[in-house]
Amino acid sequence: MASGKCSNCGGQLPLPEAGQPFLKCHFCGQVVPLAPPPPRPPPPSRERPPAGVGGPPPIVGRRRASSPLSSLASILFALFIVFATAGAGILRSLHHVVKNVSGVGTLVTSAPEVLYWDSSWAPYPARINGDAIEDLVGRVEIQHPESGNSQVFIDGFDGATLNRLWAAGPFGDSSDTRGLEFAVAGSRAIVTDSRSIGHILDVTNGNEVARVNLSDRAKSICASPGSGAKSEVWIEVSDEQNVLVDLTAATSKKAPRPVYCGSDHYSIEDIECHVGLFERPEATCKGVEPSFHAPGFRGERMLSDGEATVVVGTKSPGSQVPMAVGYDPKSKHVLWQRTIPQGDLASVKDGLGLTDLASGVLVSQVELTSGLFHLCALDAKSGSPLWQTEVPRSKDGSAARTMKITQTRVYLPHWTYLDVLDARSGRVIGTIGK
Secondary structure, three states, rough: OOOOOOOOOEEEEOOOOOOOOOOEEEOOEEEOOOOOOOOOOOOOOOOOOOOOHHHHHOOOOOOOOHHHHHHHHEEEEEEEEHHHHHHHHHHOOOOOOOOOOOOOOOOOOOOOOOEEEEEOOOOEOOOOOOOOOOOOEEEEEEOOOOOEEEEEEEEEEEEOOOEEEEOOOOOOOOOOOOOOOEEEEOEEEEEEEEOOEEEEEEEEOOOEEEEEOOOOOOEEEEEEEOOOOOEEEEEOOOOOEEEEEEEOOOOEOOOOOOHHHHHOOHHHHHHHOOOHHHOOOOOOOOOOOOOOOOOOOEEEEEOOOOOOOOEEEEEEEOOOEEEEEEEOOOOOOOEEEEEEOOOOOEEOOOOOOOOEOOOOEEEEEEEEEEOOEEEEEEEEEOOOEEEEEEEOOOOOOOOOOOOOOOOOEEEEEEOOOEEEOOOOOOOOEEEHHH
């Protein structure tokens, strides 16, 4: 405890309050007991002078005889205090009970559970409860502070309240996630595990409705686009026996990589689209065309959502302020050009951060010299700035490495959180995770 660091994740622990028996890490939920205070020394003895030598006269008291009934009442009262205290402790330790848990596993809540978001995964939008607000399905880890163990679950969340509606799993321990992939297509989700089994779930309640067996562990998974009645995913299998799975019929057949999954072979011009922060963009990503030119700008990659194309990069020559250029690949014309961050550019760190394009909105994660991160949004067709919002708790842990942009929401997973923002205003709707 002298270091003030969490022994589990290394995060900074909060300062203890008076009389507090333990500290709780805000990052991973680890409970760290505080050292008990040293025992108080006994009070100095005050010897009573002997009776008759300058002291008080001797006091002779008679002990009152206790009846059997009073002894029994004392015993019953003591037992009541013991059981009441123990019961209160048990009630304090119980957490909320998940109302609907699928048959693939059982969620036990004998101790307060800590839910945190797996930041390597953006959520899948889904329709769970039938209202007009977009819901979501994502990968989380449930940590039990007493045991220090964490398990991987696939959970469904209400889009309006961000409350958890169901939990499916566990699908293994966080220390071993070999073969663990998941996707949502239409009204079904599929989760693959280390035993090469694909668990098909109903997204409305998380119940497992069917299984498919793979020839080996899944390597990657890709969901069919669109919201049609057909729920279809393509699974890349480790032994190259790749399959196309119909989630509604629970059938699979060998199939090559479909067009909607993108190619796993790319040229040297496209290498920027497949490294680091940019390996899984929502937009179609290509290298910058040789014929492209914009003054004072160095393009790094070209993003397209089917309706608009934007080349993103940095100012050049000079300080590497993140910039974006609207581009028409057919006419080869530059449509607009502007810096991505808004406001004081001197407070922005050099270099282009995580950037993606979907539904006509270009969103970029910008790091400031203060250590904070902002999300900046531009209209992809006009280049007009839409909003700029500080990422909540952006100084905690690591920055986001992926995001999901839809018509109504921007989902940003970072550290142990998933921040949910309004795609048109940048308003922070809420956060999932601890």
